[in-house]
Amino acid sequence: MKKLSNVQLKQQAIVHAVADALEAQAREEIPGMVQCWFDLEYHHFPGSLLLRFQFADEQALAAAEAELPKWQKRLSAALLKKGIVLKDMRKNLIFTLAGPED
Numbered sequence: 001m002k003k004l005s006n007v008q009l010k011q012q013a014i015v016h017a018v019a020d021a022l023e024a025q026a027r028e029e030i031p032g033m034v035q036c037w038f039d040l041e042y043h044h045f046p047g048s049l050l051l052r053f054q055f056a057d058e059q060a061l062a063a064a065e066a067e068l069p070k071w072q073k074r075l076s077a078a079l080l081k082k083g084i085v086l087k088d089m090r091k092n093l094i095f096t097l098a099g100p101e102d
Contacts, residue, residue, distance in 0.1 A: 054096055
């Protein structure tokens with residue numbers, strides 16, 4: 001694996017911090033939320049960022065779907081505070097049943 005540059009390490013640290021904060025909030029506020037994980041291609045950042053909230057089962061996922069726009073706005077606001085602007089926040093956060101290994 002290629003070594004990350006200082007800029008990429010800074011981007012990674014920001015995304016980790018934001019993802020951890022959102023995960024903690026979501027576990028408290030959304031029943032059935034299991035974990036938060038993300039994919040990122042550094043050379044296409046921030047457009048390539050895809051944060052996923054994983055849910056325990058289909059019922060929990062269906063119940064949480066109405067909350068998705070609120071969480072997309074929270075992600076966008078949290079990254080904006082760190083100086084990162086998302087062009088279309090709907091593309092950067094999704095709710096899913098799949099885990100990182102799937």
